[in-house]
Each structure stands twice: as C-alpha cells, then as structure tokens.
Amino acid sequence: MITQMKKFIRQDTTLTVLLGLLIFLILLFGSILQDKFFSFDNIQSMGYQIPEFAFLALAMSIAMITGGIDLSVVANANMAGIMAGYVLTGAVFGLNSGMSDLTLVIIAILVALIVATLGGVFNGILIAKFSVPAILATLGTMTFYNGISTAITEGKGVVGFPDNYLSIGTSAPLGIPLVFYIFFIAFAVVAFVMVRTPFGQSIYLYGENRIASLFSGIKNEKMIIKTYALAGFLSGIAAIIMTSRVNSAKYNYGDSYLLQAILVAVLGGINPNGGRGKVTNVIIGILILQILQSAFTLFAFSPYAKRMIFGFMLLLIMVINFIIDKWGARSKSIAKDSEVVPQEAK
Amino acid sequence: MPGNILEANNISKTYGGVHALDNVSMCIKAGEIHCLVGENGSGKSTFVKVMSGAITPDNGEITLNGHTYRSLNPIDSIREGVQVIYQDLSLFPHMTVAENISMNKMVALGKKLVNMAEVRKTAEEQLARIGETMDLDCPIDEISMANRQLVAICRALSLDAKLLFMDEPTTALTNIEVDRLLKIVLELKEKGLSVVFISHKLNEVFEVADTITIFRDGRKVGDFNSKELSYHSLIYHMTGRNVEYPRYVRKATDDNIRFEIRGLSRPGHFEDVNVKMRRGDILGITGLKGSGREELALSLFGLNPSKSGQVIINGKTVSIHSPTDAIVSGLSLLPEDRYTQALFPTHSISENISSASLPSITTKAGLLDRKGERQNAINMVAKLHIRTPNVETSVQNLSGGNQQKTVIARWVLTDPEVLILDGPTVGVDIASKVDIYEQIQSFASQGMSIILISDELPELLANCNSVMVMRANKVVGFLSNEELEKPDAADRLQSMMSGGGDDFQPSIPVLEAQA
Amino acid sequence: MKRLKKYINQNEWYLMGIILIYSIIVTTQNSGFFTLENFFDVLKGSSGMIILAMGILVVLLSGGIDLSFTAIAMFGGYSAARLMMATKIDNLAFAFVVSAVIGILLGAVNALIIHKFHLPTMIATLGTSSLFSGIMTTFIGTKTITVGMMPKSLRAFGGFRLFEMVNDAGSTYGLTVFIIPVVIVVVVTWFILYKTMLGRGVIALGNSEEAAKRSGFNLFWIRMFIYTYVGLLAGIMGVIYVAEVNSVYAVALYGTELTYIAAVVIGGAKLTGGEGKILGTLLGVIIVRLLNSTLVFLGLTSSWNGFFTGAVLLFSVGLTSYMSRLRSRRNLTFTD
Incomplete structure (x- = not known):
C-alpha cells in the first residue's frame, strides 16, 4: 500500500501536489464556511462559473503543450461572441426575416464556432507557415481580433438575445448546469485525444523538440494549424457560454480570463516550454481556482483582493514546482555528471 | 618541481x-x-x-x-x-x-x-x-x-x-x-x-x-x-579490451537494383549524383563537412529539394517532398545531430522509438495502440541491446550510446527499404560503437540497404561494401568492395576527400561562403 | 553609406518607410495632420510610452519579458498622488521620488523572484503584475482621483509647455515639458546599454546566459539592474501618466502592457534576447502612437486603433519571421 502510494507520488508529482492542495482547500473552507460552502447554491454556482473560463484554459493548455501560447483566446472568443450576437439580435438577417428563434440560435452557435475556429486557423498559419513565434503571433492577433471587435461595435455591447439562447447558460437539467455537461464532455474528449491519438502524441513530441518531430516525419505545420484551430474552436464554445450567461457580447468582456487561463494551465502542471503536462491535471487546477473564487466571494473579498491572491498563487506554484524539480533532479543525477551535457534544442 | x-x-x-x-x-x-x-x-x-x-x-x-x-x-x-x-x-x-x-x-x-x-x-x-x-x-x-x-x-x-x-x-x-x-x-x-x-x-x-x-x-x-x-x-x-571491428560481408543473393539515384542535382549543394544499390548493400558516403554529403542525405529525406534527377525505389520513381513522404516511400534518415534533430529528452524510450511510426501503430478507429507501442519498444530494446531498466525510462537518463541506439531503433521500426545513417556513432563510446556496427551489419544481412555517411575511415572500412567520396559538391571517387579490402584503401579515401593530397588548396573561404 | 548601415538596419528603414507613407496618405486626406501642433500632440501622447519602451527594450535585450510594468506604473503614480493628497505635500519632486522608489522596490521583487527561482520571466511577472495591482487596490485604495482632487503641482506639470505658439484658430499650443524626462531617459538608456559594462552584461545575458556567467558577469546584479530599471522607468511614467490624464482610475493601465511590448517588438527587438535597438524602439512607438492618435484625420474613430496596431504588428513580425524562416531552410538548420 505504502509502496504503491510512493510509486503514485513519484509517477505524477504534479497530480499529487494538486490533489493535496484541492483536499486541503476543501477542508479549510469547509470548516470555516461550513454549510455556506457546501450549500447546493454554492456548488451549483460553481458549476455555472467553471465552464466559462475552463474552455479558455483548455485552449491555452494545448497551445502551451506545443511549446507556444495563445494570447488571443479571449479576444477571439469576444470576436466570435459579437458575430454570434449580431446574428441573434437580427442585425444580420433582419428582424422580420421570419426565421424562428431556434434557427437563429443554431446559426448563431455555428457562426461563433466557425469565426473562432477561423481565428485559430489564422494563428496556426502565422505560426506554422510564417514561423512567427507563437507569443508574437497571438499577441498580434489578440490586438487585431480585439481591434475588429472594437471597430465593428464601436466599443458598444451587443445586447438582447432570445430566451432559448440564454437558456444555454442558465438551464440546469437534473440540477446540474447544462454548461457543466458541455465542459465535462469537452474535457473528456480533449484529454482522450491528447493521450490516445497520433494527433495528441504529435503535439507532445513537437512541444518537446520540433526539429526532431520534423525529422520523425510528423507533419508539423498541419499539426500546428490543427492545434490552434482546436484552441480557436474551444474559445468559440467559451464565447457561446459567456454571451448566453450575461445576455450580451462586448469587445472587452472577460479580460481577466487571459491571466486566469495561463494561471490555471501552469497550476495544472503544463510546462510553458512545451512537451509536458496533462489536460486532466488542468481540470484539478480549474477546480482549485474555482473553489478559491467561490470562497472569496463568500468571504466578500473584493475582486482586487482576488487578483492579488491569484497572482500570489501563481508565483507560489511556480516556486513549489521549481523546488520539486530541483530536488528530483538531484536524486537523479547519479553518474551522469561527466557525460557530454546535451545542449537543449531551442 | x-x-x-x-x-x-x-x-x-x-x-x-x-x-x-x-x-x-x-x-x-x-x-x-x-x-x-x-x-x-x-x-x-x-x-x-x-x-x-x-x-x-x-x-x-x-x-x-x-x-x-x-x-x-x-x-x-x-x-x-x-x-x-x-x-x-x-x-x-x-x-x-x-x-x-x-x-x-x-x-x-x-x-x-x-x-x-x-x-x-x-x-x-x-x-x-x-x-x-x-x-x-x-x-x-x-x-x-x-x-x-x-x-x-x-x-x-x-x-x-x-x-x-x-x-x-x-x-x-x-x-x-x-x-x-x-x-x-x-x-x-x-x-x-x-x-x-x-x-x-x-x-x-x-x-x-x-x-x-x-x-x-x-x-x-x-x-x-x-x-x-x-x-x-x-x-x-x-x-580495457582489444577492440576489433568486424568487417561486413554481403551475403544477399538477390542482385536486382532496389534503390537508384539518377543524376540528382542541387547546384551549390550536390551535383549529378548517381547511385545504385541492391539488397544488403552498405554504401559509405564520405567527404569533408560541406562537401555535399549531408545536403544529399537531407535531399533524399525530403528536406532539401533537388533541382533535377530522379530517385527510384523498386523500379518506381518516387517524389519526396517531406520526411513523411520519405518514410512512406521506404526511406529513413538517422540525422547527424542527435540532440537537436532526434531526441525527445523527457519522453520515454517507448515514445521516442514510436515517434516515426505513429501511423503504423494507429488502429482503424484512429487511436494509438499503446500496447503495441510498448511491445515494439521492448523488442527493439532487446534487439539493439539498449541498457535500461524499462521502456518507460525517459531517454535523458540514458548514456549517449544508448540514446543513439534508441534513435536507431526508431528508424529500424519504420522498416525502411533504404536506411540512411548520418554519423551514427558521433559522440558514442567505443563499446557502444561495436554494438552499433554489429546491428548495422545484421540489418543489412536481413536485406535492408544502408547508406552510411561518415568521416571516420575505420568505420567506413569495417562496414561498407562500397564507398562514394564527395568533394566540393561533386562525387569524386568510388571504391568497390575489392578496393576497400586493399591495404591502401584508407589512404586513397583520405586523398580523394581532401583533393589529391594537396594540403594547401585555399578552400577555407569557399567553405565559409557556404556556411 | 557603410557608416549609415551600421547605425540604421533594414527593419528600421522599413519602419521609416511605413511612417513616411502613412504620413503622406494622411496629409493628402487632411491638412491638419502635417502641422507642428499635431506633431506636439503626438509627442505628448507618446511620452509615457517612450519611457516605458526603453525599459521594455532593456528587458527584451536580456532575453526576458516583463508584464508587470503597467501595474508598477499605476502603483507608483497613483500612490504618489494619494500620498500627496493625504500629506498635503504638493511638490512635483516628491511625487517623482515616491513613485520612483516604489518602482525600484517592486522591480527588485521581480528580480529576486526571477533570479532565485529560475522562473520563466513571463510567468513570474504575470504573477507579480496581479500581485502588485491587487496589493495596491486592496491596501491603498481604488478611489478615482478626479481633476478637482488632483494636487496642483501635478496638474501644472501636465499642462506645462516649454514654449507656446498660437494657431490659426487662436488657441495656444506648445511643446510639452514631458520631453525633458523623455530625452533624459532615452539618453541614459543609450549610455547604459552601449557605454557601460553593465549594459554589455544585459546584452550578454540575452545572447547566452551560460556564456555570460562564464565571462564572469554577476547575473544577480545584472538582473537586479534590469528589473529595477524597468521599475524606475515605470515609476516615472506613472507620475507623467497621472499628470497627463485628468482623472485617474486606479487600475487604468492594467491590462495594456501587451500594447507597449507590441510597440517595442514592431521596433525590431527580439523576444529571444540580444537583439534590439533604441532607434528601432523609438520608431516602433511612433508607429503605434501615430496609428492610435491620428486615425481621426482619416475620418476613423479611435475604435479602429486596435485593428490597425494589430495589422501593423502582424505584418512586421510576419515579415521578419518569414525572412528568418527562409534563411534557416536555406542553411538546412530548420530552427525557424
């Protein structure tokens, strides 16, 4: 039993640390806030809030596993949300087009997903075909997509969506929010794809050493475009969830999610240098962040205090990871010292 | 003192x-x-x-x-x-x-x-x-x-x-x-x-x-x-022991031409290269750095497009525009620089070995066959004598020689018709070297055609049954199996590489211009 | 010509070309663009960005990135203004000292975290950015400082002109006093980078950390300099920002840091370190500011700012990256 546990800990230190932290936080807040924390309302509201930024965090995570980053996730989501919003408010088809609300909603969802996916494809092309470093490419598209949103809306919100669109964000079959089901399914699918398909394996290999993956016959360029398209698609889902929850779309909605998405990815053990990290661990990162969020709300902390604590958390996790790595590296470096040290591929 | x-x-x-x-x-x-x-x-x-x-x-x-x-x-x-x-x-x-x-x-x-x-x-x-x-x-x-x-x-x-x-x-x-x-x-x-x-x-x-x-x-x-x-x-x-490199002897009886390069050129890189290979041939290609040998290898592997000429495998002209095309056509390349071009250091031996064979370990449903991947790795570890506790160990924990064997295993697993090895023993210790030579020869004996690119003359003399010499982007010489067995083979190769023993040719500026 | 080539590189010629073409287009559309008054306006609007851009250049040259400078600028500027209001010390020098000290201290925090724990600079400063902004808003306050509350010295500083002129419509305009700190910061940055061993150390670090260590550079003090210098510049910029705008919102600049970095990147600095120049950085800032402040002359609202800035950024990084991709394919290194 103990040896099994030791083996488990050694196999995935990130998971162990995260699970420990999660349990600690649940116990901590549970004992302080007691019924307030474990109330149905609180748990259900977590179920509503998690998916909103979880999709952005997921998009960020897969980009980071390739050794890149996607700074455009929020801007892309807003752009998609605004386009969908125009469909929903009748700006595209006119108010008297005779289309049923349901048709409009379906078109709007498709528009959001297509726009966001195209946004991702554009990122992918810049990175794969023009060799723009991901951070610069997505910094550029972040500004650009945001610019498109601002320009076409002139900075105003697109508001007033049909009820059946809003029900995406508000309905809760069996007491569990619909968006939570979507979140759960999407994560399961992405986690499965990452671990069990050649596409997922290629992402990891590329993230570790992209010259070696090129020499291994992996179609780097196609794979990168697909990965960023997937990140875009996930941003599109986030767009639908965000707009349906707040009944509006705006160019600067969810600005703070960019930081949170990176934070959760790093918290979940995604290595910013690429090639390492598990999507399933990111879920635990998301749960931790959400538990903190909810507890802070119950404590009536200001959003500013939350920001402070999140910043602190991010640093703390990075420092802990650093210490664990150093400790792990020391115990491993037996008799390897005098070998030619490989220069890490850039 | x-x-x-x-x-x-x-x-x-x-x-x-x-x-x-x-x-x-x-x-x-x-x-x-x-x-x-x-x-x-x-x-x-x-x-x-x-x-x-x-x-x-x-x-x-x-x-x-x-x-x-x-x-x-x-x-x-x-x-x-x-x-x-x-x-x-x-x-x-x-x-x-x-x-x-x-x-x-x-x-x-x-x-x-x-x-x-x-x-x-x-x-x-x-x-x-x-x-x-x-x-x-x-x-x-x-x-x-x-x-x-x-x-x-x-x-x-x-x-x-x-x-x-x-x-x-x-x-x-x-x-x-x-x-x-x-x-x-x-x-x-x-x-x-x-x-x-x-x-x-x-x-x-x-x-x-x-x-x-x-x-x-x-x-x-x-x-x-x-x-x-x-x-x-x-x-x-x-x-601590006497090392003898075993000399390769081709045993295959099938003398049909399996792989042919006809007039392959890329001006400034390599010009008018012609090669014919049978099953079980080990062709050495040697020359100084910048002589065109590496450029030729990359071209065959789809990373350095040629301007003219043909590559023919089993009688069919193949057009190779990417490493993926090359692998599909039955041509694999072990690249020269292990650390930057081949290794995935934190990944397991098993994942490193499978990385060039992902399509072949994918099931009809589009999923990776992890069990098959592992089994392949276990077989390769045994075949190439890779010293490791298990196939889940990450390659960064292996010695240079075992890392190189892992990378060779990757290419052997693609089951190529023609395997190009560019500097297979660079930075490898002598014990592993002997192992690697034995493996190269056994793969050739089983029918693989191997191109061995190297500037180590003992390596070429031990393993090849013909050697092609390149200098300044051109093929300048060719030694047959009989010629390689003669005592002057090393000297002949050396002088062909550097240009007829002329030590004072001013070729440094030329090389620099290419770098 | 060869001398000129040494001082102005290809990227900088492109940027000057873009600025020239843009200016010609706007001038043909609207004669109000090519006037001294507009020039002074753009200059005033660019002041804060130029100062921060010098700091960003230093960080990028060292191979790092800093996302916390906007948080530091607001921390410094806002706290200084609030402190002046609370203590009734209405003195400009006091504001600069307070803000600069805050900037240096926060920069030192960045340097310590980055050096001691070997954290990727982007993630580390992303964290400190939230931390700093959160600490300020939680412990110092979030109250917006309106024009009526603003200390007089700051307001005077914001409106002060070195000399004044009168335009055709009869209103006065002139060269902002901000030009003084801007010139000082640019000259000092140039001096440090090119004339001191400290600056060479920054660039050496950006070229190769290992080689810099082996050369005998003390990387701890170099990092300390880099991040405290950015902090100092952010502190100075904070005061200028507070003086420039009439009402100060506590988290005003927070979230705009990537725009500043974009300007420096357009100017040719590489995120991989060791490459980037002062002239290019200035040109990058000018392009971004021109696009941000002169679109009105083309009949476009400020809503189009992001669109054009993004387009220019994508074009410039796309072009340079594609060039290096072609080079790496030609050399058969496949690194890009």
Whole structure:
C-alpha cells in the first residue's frame, strides 16, 4: 500500500501536489464556511462559473503543450461572441426575416464556432507557415481580433438575445448546469485525444523538440494549424457560454480570463516550454481556482483582493514546482555528471 | 618541481556514491600539449571542471604555478592563467568579433565603462598573436565555426592564459579547418603556452600530443609519451579490451537494383549524383563537412529539394517532398545531430522509438495502440541491446550510446527499404560503437540497404561494401568492395576527400561562403 | 553609406518607410495632420510610452519579458498622488521620488523572484503584475482621483509647455515639458546599454546566459539592474501618466502592457534576447502612437486603433519571421 502510494507520488508529482492542495482547500473552507460552502447554491454556482473560463484554459493548455501560447483566446472568443450576437439580435438577417428563434440560435452557435475556429486557423498559419513565434503571433492577433471587435461595435455591447439562447447558460437539467455537461464532455474528449491519438502524441513530441518531430516525419505545420484551430474552436464554445450567461457580447468582456487561463494551465502542471503536462491535471487546477473564487466571494473579498491572491498563487506554484524539480533532479543525477551535457534544442 | 604549470594530487570526486574521479594525480608541464582521452563518462570533463574551479573535489590538492590550493575557486583558477574553452564555445552570437574577444578581459579588469577603441585594440592584438585577421565588426553568428573557435582562443589568450583546456574543439570543423586549428595550437605551444586537448578523434591526438593521459571509469590509466602509443594500444587502454571491428560481408543473393539515384542535382549543394544499390548493400558516403554529403542525405529525406534527377525505389520513381513522404516511400534518415534533430529528452524510450511510426501503430478507429507501442519498444530494446531498466525510462537518463541506439531503433521500426545513417556513432563510446556496427551489419544481412555517411575511415572500412567520396559538391571517387579490402584503401579515401593530397588548396573561404 | 548601415538596419528603414507613407496618405486626406501642433500632440501622447519602451527594450535585450510594468506604473503614480493628497505635500519632486522608489522596490521583487527561482520571466511577472495591482487596490485604495482632487503641482506639470505658439484658430499650443524626462531617459538608456559594462552584461545575458556567467558577469546584479530599471522607468511614467490624464482610475493601465511590448517588438527587438535597438524602439512607438492618435484625420474613430496596431504588428513580425524562416531552410538548420 505504502509502496504503491510512493510509486503514485513519484509517477505524477504534479497530480499529487494538486490533489493535496484541492483536499486541503476543501477542508479549510469547509470548516470555516461550513454549510455556506457546501450549500447546493454554492456548488451549483460553481458549476455555472467553471465552464466559462475552463474552455479558455483548455485552449491555452494545448497551445502551451506545443511549446507556444495563445494570447488571443479571449479576444477571439469576444470576436466570435459579437458575430454570434449580431446574428441573434437580427442585425444580420433582419428582424422580420421570419426565421424562428431556434434557427437563429443554431446559426448563431455555428457562426461563433466557425469565426473562432477561423481565428485559430489564422494563428496556426502565422505560426506554422510564417514561423512567427507563437507569443508574437497571438499577441498580434489578440490586438487585431480585439481591434475588429472594437471597430465593428464601436466599443458598444451587443445586447438582447432570445430566451432559448440564454437558456444555454442558465438551464440546469437534473440540477446540474447544462454548461457543466458541455465542459465535462469537452474535457473528456480533449484529454482522450491528447493521450490516445497520433494527433495528441504529435503535439507532445513537437512541444518537446520540433526539429526532431520534423525529422520523425510528423507533419508539423498541419499539426500546428490543427492545434490552434482546436484552441480557436474551444474559445468559440467559451464565447457561446459567456454571451448566453450575461445576455450580451462586448469587445472587452472577460479580460481577466487571459491571466486566469495561463494561471490555471501552469497550476495544472503544463510546462510553458512545451512537451509536458496533462489536460486532466488542468481540470484539478480549474477546480482549485474555482473553489478559491467561490470562497472569496463568500468571504466578500473584493475582486482586487482576488487578483492579488491569484497572482500570489501563481508565483507560489511556480516556486513549489521549481523546488520539486530541483530536488528530483538531484536524486537523479547519479553518474551522469561527466557525460557530454546535451545542449537543449531551442 | 620546476617546469610543471599544474600538479594535481589525489583528486577524488563522487556523485551519489559513484566515483567520477578516483584518486587522480597528474602533472602538466609548461609548453606542452597534453591530451586527455577516455570514453564518455571516464572522468575527463570532471577533471577539467575541477581544474577550472567550477566544482570542488572531495579530496586532493591542486598546485598551480607553485601555489597550492585545497579548494580552487574559478577566480583563483583564472588568476593562475587557467582558461577553458568548452565545446559550445560560450560566445555571444549577436555581438561582434571584437566584443567577444575582449569581453572577458573587460569583466576581469572590473571595467565599468566600455571603451570601444580599447576593445578593438585587444581584439587586434590577440588575433595578431595567432597570426589571423578577421572583420572585427562582424557578429559571431555570421562567421564560420572555425573562426568562432579562433575567437574563443583569442579570448582565452587575452586573459593571459598559461594553461588552455580545449574540450572537443574540432567536432564541428572540416578537416582543413582542423589542420589550421592544430597548426595554431602547435604555434602557441612554441610560444610557451600549455594546452590540454580533449578529443575523441584519435588521429588528431597523435598529431599534436606530447603526452597522452588516458582515463577510464574515473581513474587514470596512465600518462604516456605519445610516441610510445599506437592506435591499438590507446584503444586498449581506453576500453580495457582489444577492440576489433568486424568487417561486413554481403551475403544477399538477390542482385536486382532496389534503390537508384539518377543524376540528382542541387547546384551549390550536390551535383549529378548517381547511385545504385541492391539488397544488403552498405554504401559509405564520405567527404569533408560541406562537401555535399549531408545536403544529399537531407535531399533524399525530403528536406532539401533537388533541382533535377530522379530517385527510384523498386523500379518506381518516387517524389519526396517531406520526411513523411520519405518514410512512406521506404526511406529513413538517422540525422547527424542527435540532440537537436532526434531526441525527445523527457519522453520515454517507448515514445521516442514510436515517434516515426505513429501511423503504423494507429488502429482503424484512429487511436494509438499503446500496447503495441510498448511491445515494439521492448523488442527493439532487446534487439539493439539498449541498457535500461524499462521502456518507460525517459531517454535523458540514458548514456549517449544508448540514446543513439534508441534513435536507431526508431528508424529500424519504420522498416525502411533504404536506411540512411548520418554519423551514427558521433559522440558514442567505443563499446557502444561495436554494438552499433554489429546491428548495422545484421540489418543489412536481413536485406535492408544502408547508406552510411561518415568521416571516420575505420568505420567506413569495417562496414561498407562500397564507398562514394564527395568533394566540393561533386562525387569524386568510388571504391568497390575489392578496393576497400586493399591495404591502401584508407589512404586513397583520405586523398580523394581532401583533393589529391594537396594540403594547401585555399578552400577555407569557399567553405565559409557556404556556411 | 557603410557608416549609415551600421547605425540604421533594414527593419528600421522599413519602419521609416511605413511612417513616411502613412504620413503622406494622411496629409493628402487632411491638412491638419502635417502641422507642428499635431506633431506636439503626438509627442505628448507618446511620452509615457517612450519611457516605458526603453525599459521594455532593456528587458527584451536580456532575453526576458516583463508584464508587470503597467501595474508598477499605476502603483507608483497613483500612490504618489494619494500620498500627496493625504500629506498635503504638493511638490512635483516628491511625487517623482515616491513613485520612483516604489518602482525600484517592486522591480527588485521581480528580480529576486526571477533570479532565485529560475522562473520563466513571463510567468513570474504575470504573477507579480496581479500581485502588485491587487496589493495596491486592496491596501491603498481604488478611489478615482478626479481633476478637482488632483494636487496642483501635478496638474501644472501636465499642462506645462516649454514654449507656446498660437494657431490659426487662436488657441495656444506648445511643446510639452514631458520631453525633458523623455530625452533624459532615452539618453541614459543609450549610455547604459552601449557605454557601460553593465549594459554589455544585459546584452550578454540575452545572447547566452551560460556564456555570460562564464565571462564572469554577476547575473544577480545584472538582473537586479534590469528589473529595477524597468521599475524606475515605470515609476516615472506613472507620475507623467497621472499628470497627463485628468482623472485617474486606479487600475487604468492594467491590462495594456501587451500594447507597449507590441510597440517595442514592431521596433525590431527580439523576444529571444540580444537583439534590439533604441532607434528601432523609438520608431516602433511612433508607429503605434501615430496609428492610435491620428486615425481621426482619416475620418476613423479611435475604435479602429486596435485593428490597425494589430495589422501593423502582424505584418512586421510576419515579415521578419518569414525572412528568418527562409534563411534557416536555406542553411538546412530548420530552427525557424
């Protein structure tokens, strides 16, 4: 039993640390806030809030596993949300087009997903075909997509969506929010794809050493475009969830999610240098962040205090990871010292 | 004792219970060239690090210029005139030649401000000392590897080096550049500098060394006058056994042409290459760096498009535009640079082996067959004698030789018709080398056609049943199996590579223009 | 010509070309663009960005990135203004000292975290950015400082002109006093980078950390300099920002840091370190500011700012990256 546990800990230190932290936080807040924390309302509201930024965090995570980053996730989501919003408010088809609300909603969802996916494809092309470093490419598209949103809306919100669109964000079959089901399914699918398909394996290999993956016959360029398209698609889902929850779309909605998405990815053990990290661990990162969020709300902390604590958390996790790595590296470096040290591929 | 610039007494260093250095003593005389040889992990690098003050030994003392140190720190080491040129050279790629030469001196002098005139003067002086000139304002990343090596030497000289350690200085150089470098090293020796030279290339060791110290398993085997040693006795001392490379004999009976290159050209890279191969052929391709051999290999693998000519496999002309195309057509390439082009260091052996065969371990449902992946890896580990506790170990924890075997396993798993091996034993110790040669020969015996690109003549002579020589982007010679078995084969290859024994051809500028 | 080539690189010629063409187009559309008054306006609007851009250039040259400078600028500027209001010390020098000290201290925090724990600079400063902004808003306050509350010295500083002129419509305009700190910061940055060993150390670090260490540079103090210098510049910029705008919102600049970095990147600095120049950085800032402040002359609202800035950024990084891709394919290194 103990040896099994030791083996488990050694196999995935990130998971162990995260699970420990999660349990600690649940116990901590549970004992302080007691019924307030474990109330149905609180748990259900977590179920509503998690998916909103979880999709952005997921998009960020897969980009980071390739050794890149996607700074455009929020801007892309807003752009998609605004386009969908125009469909929903009748700006595209006119108010008297005779289309049923349901048709409009379906078109709007498709528009959001297509726009966001195209946004991702554009990122992918810049990175794969023009060799723009991901951070610069997505910094550029972040500004650009945001610019498109601002320009076409002139900075105003697109508001007033049909009820059946809003029900995406508000309905809760069996007491569990619909968006939570979507979140759960999407994560399961992405986690499965990452671990069990050649596409997922290629992402990891590329993230570790992209010259070696090129020499291994992996179609780097196609794979990168697909990965960023997937990140875009996930941003599109986030767009639908965000707009349906707040009944509006705006160019600067969810600005703070960019930081949170990176934070959760790093918290979940995604290595910013690429090639390492598990999507399933990111879920635990998301749960931790959400538990903190909810507890802070119950404590009536200001959003500013939350920001402070999140910043602190991010640093703390990075420092802990650093210490664990150093400790792990020391115990491993037996008799390897005098070998030619490989220069890490850039 | 006068005349000794360095005396190391009973130096020991252990890491996690393993002796990296075990009671090593050594003297280095003023004005001698002293070579350290030994296999990877034998303790040479640890010894250099101890002498530079980068690591503190557990036991022993070091005497430099008559001053004895129990624990030497880097500043004392530099003050005593010890300079180390590491294999990666530690230059600043976006800074100029002048700045790279002078930077360390400026730092050492504790300068606060930069005086460009002084920086240039220092650089000019040091270049003059080795009798070279260079564009002082050229950024380092725009000059050749050979010139970078010279910049690193000048930088060391600027700090009044009395004892210069050079770790594998010739790895990235062409033979002509190596000659130029060795000439400079010999000149520096004439001027009284002591040089400690670490190299895997034993011919270079014999060329320059006054004294050779051999390391094995963290211990010193002995100091030898270089004239006392022969190639074979040196290898015997390094490995502790007599190493004989088995000579390959083709046994296949099917003499149909399986692989053919017809008039393949890419101007400036390689011109009018023609090759015909049967099952079980091992064709050596040799030539200096920049002769076109690597460019040709990359072209066959779809990474360097040719302008004209054809590649024919099993009678069908194939068009290869990417490594994926190449693998599908039955052509695989083991790239030259293991660390940057082949390894996924933190991934497992199993994932490293499967990386070029993902399509073949994908089920009809589009999923990876992880069990099959693992089984493949287990088979390969057994077949290639990869020393590892299991296939889940990440490759970064393997020795260089086992890493290389892992990468070879990756390519063998793609079951190629033609396997191109570009420098399969670079940076691999002799024991693994023997293993790798045996495997290459057994793959060929089982029917694979192998192209072996190498500039190690013993490697070519042991494994190939024909060798093609390239020089200045052209095929300049071809030795058949019978010719390879003659005693003059090595000399013939050597002279074809460098151009008919003409040592003074001015080809360095040409090579630089290509770099 | 060869001398000129040494000082102005290809990228900088492109940028000057873009600025020239843009200026010609706007001038043909609207004669109000090519006037001294507009020039002074653009200059005033660019002041804060130029100061921060110098700091960003230093960080990028060292191979790092800093996302916390906007948080530091607001921390410094806002706290200084609040402190002046609370203590009734209405003195400009006091504001600069307070803000600069805050900037240096916060920069030192960045340097310590980055150096001691070997964290990727982007993630580390992303964290400190939230931390700093959160600490300020939680412990110092979030109250917006309106024009009526603003200390007089700051307001005077914001409106002060070195000399004044009168335009055709009869209103006065002139050269902002901000030009003084801007010129000082540019000259000092140039001096440090090119004339001191400290600056060479920053660039050496950006070229190769290992080589810089082996050269004998003290990387701890170099990092300390880099991040405290950015902090100092952010502190100075904070005061200028507070003086420039009439009402100060506590988290005003927070979240705009990537725009500043974009300007420096357009100017040719590489995120991989060791490459980037002061002239290019200035040109990058000018392009971004021109696009941000002169679109009105083309009849476009400020809503189009992001669109054009993004387009220019994508074009410039796309072009340079594609060039290096072609080079790496030609050399058969496949690194890009």
